[in-house]
Amino acid sequence: MNQTLTPCPNYIAGEWLTPSGPTTPVYNPSTGDVIAECPAGGAAEVGDAVAAAAAAFPGWSETPAVERARVFFRFRQLIEQNYDKLCVTVSREHGKTLSEARGDVHRGLENVEYACGVPTLLFGDTLENLARGVDCETLNQPLGVCAGITPFNFPAMVPLWMYPLAIACGNTFVLKPSEKVPLTAILLGQLLEQAGLPKGVFNIVHGGRPCVDALLTHPKVRAVSFVGSTPIAKYIYETGTRNGKRVQANGCAKNYIVIMPDADIGKTVEALSTAAFGCAGERCMAGSTALTVGAAAERLLPDLIAAAKAIKVGRTDQPAQPDMGPVITAAHRDRVLSLVATGESEGAKIIADGRGARVPDAPRGFYLGATIVDGVEANMTLAREEVFGPVLNVMRMGDLDAAITQANASAFGNGAAIFTSSGRAAREFKHRVKAGMVGINVGVPATMAMFPFTGWDDSFYGDLHIQGKEAVQCYTQQKVITSRWFGGDVGDVWKK
Numbered sequence: 001m002n003q004t005l006t007p008c009p010n011y012i013a014g015e016w017l018t019p020s021g022p023t024t025p026v027y028n029p030s031t032g033d034v035i036a037e038c039p040a041g042g043a044a045e046v047g048d049a050v051a052a053a054a055a056a057f058p059g060w061s062e063t064p065a066v067e068r069a070r071v072f073f074r075f076r077q078l079i080e081q082n083y084d085k086l087c088v089t090v091s092r093e094h095g096k097t098l099s100e101a102r103g104d105v106h107r108g109l110e111n112v113e114y115a116c117g118v119p120t121l122l123f124g125d126t127l128e129n130l131a132r133g134v135d136c137e138t139l140n141q142p143l144g145v146c147a148g149i150t151p152f153n154f155p156a157m158v159p160l161w162m163y164p165l166a167i168a169c170g171n172t173f174v175l176k177p178s179e180k181v182p183l184t185a186i187l188l189g190q191l192l193e194q195a196g197l198p199k200g201v202f203n204i205v206h207g208g209r210p211c212v213d214a215l216l217t218h219p220k221v222r223a224v225s226f227v228g229s230t231p232i233a234k235y236i237y238e239t240g241t242r243n244g245k246r247v248q249a250n251g252c253a254k255n256y257i258v259i260m261p262d263a264d265i266g267k268t269v270e271a272l273s274t275a276a277f278g279c280a281g282e283r284c285m286a287g288s289t290a291l292t293v294g295a296a297a298e299r300l301l302p303d304l305i306a307a308a309k310a311i312k313v314g315r316t317d318q319p320a321q322p323d324m325g326p327v328i329t330a331a332h333r334d335r336v337l338s339l340v341a342t343g344e345s346e347g348a349k350i351i352a353d354g355r356g357a358r359v360p361d362a363p364r365g366f367y368l369g370a371t372i373v374d375g376v377e378a379n380m381t382l383a384r385e386e387v388f389g390p391v392l393n394v395m396r397m398g399d400l401d402a403a404i405t406q407a408n409a410s411a412f413g414n415g416a417a418i419f420t421s422s423g424r425a426a427r428e429f430k431h432r433v434k435a436g437m438v439g440i441n442v443g444v445p446a447t448m449a450m451f452p453f454t455g456w457d458d459s460f461y462g463d464l465h466i467q468g469k470e471a472v473q474c475y476t477q478q479k480v481i482t483s484r485w486f487g488g489d490v491g492d493v494w495k496k
């Protein structure tokens with residue numbers, strides 16, 4: 001269907017500019033229609049954006065923290081006022097349901113709220129009389145130009161993980177959003193402009209690898225925040241640090257959910273179904289593998305299969321909403337299908353098969369139904385690779401010890417969860433499991449803005465995580481001042 005394309009400009013030095021040159025298509029995954037053309041920028045656009053950010057830094061970094069915070073109070077209000085428009089934009093370019101889009105925007109909004117607290121977040125430490133008459137204090141000062149490179153799966157939340165806090169801390173910023181979902185980033189940028197942010201403090205440059213490489217090697221970029229897949233996260237970390245930048249880079253995940261025989265099965269089915277199939281499985285915190293312990297499988301699977309089969313797939317760009325929308329592209333759908341086929345050929349059994357999902361009024365949409373694969377073994381591809389689609393693996397474990405060993409064998413370490421009514425089992429699990437975010441009877445233990453998003457192993461490269469106090473540290477550098485004052489006229493006044 002022919003429709004008007006949504007403009008997709010860069011935002012540089014306070015100007016919305018549509019460059020001429022190559023573009024990549026942005027789809028409405030619900031229909032397969034192209035809805036925008038994303039500029040494929042490179043070193044020239046990045047150079048302009050970094051120059052604008054560098055020029056804005058002296059003025060912005062000298063702006064008192066309370067004044068900087070006020071911009072984010074206004075930004076917060078504007079996000080609330082434009083909530084529906086933002087959610088429709090997220091849903092239209094990503095394909096998640098409106099209710100999932102609300103979650104995406106809401107989690108982002110919480111990060112803006114966190115950034116509003118920057119005057120206290122920037123507090124330093126002091127110690128009086130470090131030695132006699134000598135005092136010590138720390139200051140947390142901004143770095144300069146920071147950059148953010150973001151994935152497709154949370155068009156609002158992930159960029160909002162980064163720039164509100166970085167900018168509130170006194171830095172200036174260049175965002176390179178995912179070329180698959182650039183429109184939400186633009187809408188948020190327009191709101192930030194309306195909130196009164198001075199020109200050049202925030203910039204958006206669209207593109208793919210050439211843009212990323214220009215940011216990673218630009219001498220004026222001081223820090224890079226990245227979220228995306230592990231091979232690219234590793235590349236970003238290695239290239240960015242080699243070029244002298246501070247880097248935090250989040251990667252892929254394979255999150256295990258242990259179900260003990262004593263778990264509340266009704267609640268577990270509900271949580272597992274949301275964890276595995278929410279956002280069509282395109283979440284780095286998706287619960288992609290159920291490790292059923294002992295008799296848990298027999299208690300769990302009939303209801304879980306029924307829940308998966310009841311999930312209605314459909315287009316999310318209409319007022320009537322389905323339970324689950326499409327995945328991001330046709331290529332991604334085909335990759336997921338091929339991983340499921342590999343699982344089958346390696347001996348796993350498909351017990352809920354969503355591969356034939358069709359949506360009659362949108363035959364070119366990128367749909368997959370909820371799929372459950374049973375009998376997955378440790379040596380199978382499905383047990384190792386991130387699928388990033390609505391596919392739940394089931395691995396049957398003899399006991400909790402075996403389940404923890406399996407979870408810990410993963411190269412990734414983003415999230416892990418346990419469902420049980422035993423405090424002892426929960427305690428054992430939280431103590432031993434090798435993952436940065438752990439849920440106890442919570443299927444998606446994604447942390448909120450005030451806590452760091454603590455991926456481990458191949459899920460994270462860097463030292464300081466996104467969100468919370470670690471992010472404040474990442475976007476600031478500490479200065480320690482040691483001072484003493486010698487006697488003299490003024491000092492003598494104090495003498496008794």
Ligand code: NAD
Nearest residue numbers: 150151152177178208209212228229232250251252253284
């Ligand atoms: P992706 O790695 O393909 O892309 C992420 C960003 O990197 C995009 O902006 C893209 O333009 C850029 N990029 C892609 N290829 C590049 C290359 N060769 N060189 C330089 N830059 C490149 O990821 P995606 O498909 O957009 O997002 C899904 C992935 O993100 C999943 O693996 C998911 O687990 C991960 N993710 C992780 C977290 C987390 O916090 N750990 C959160 C959300 C998503």
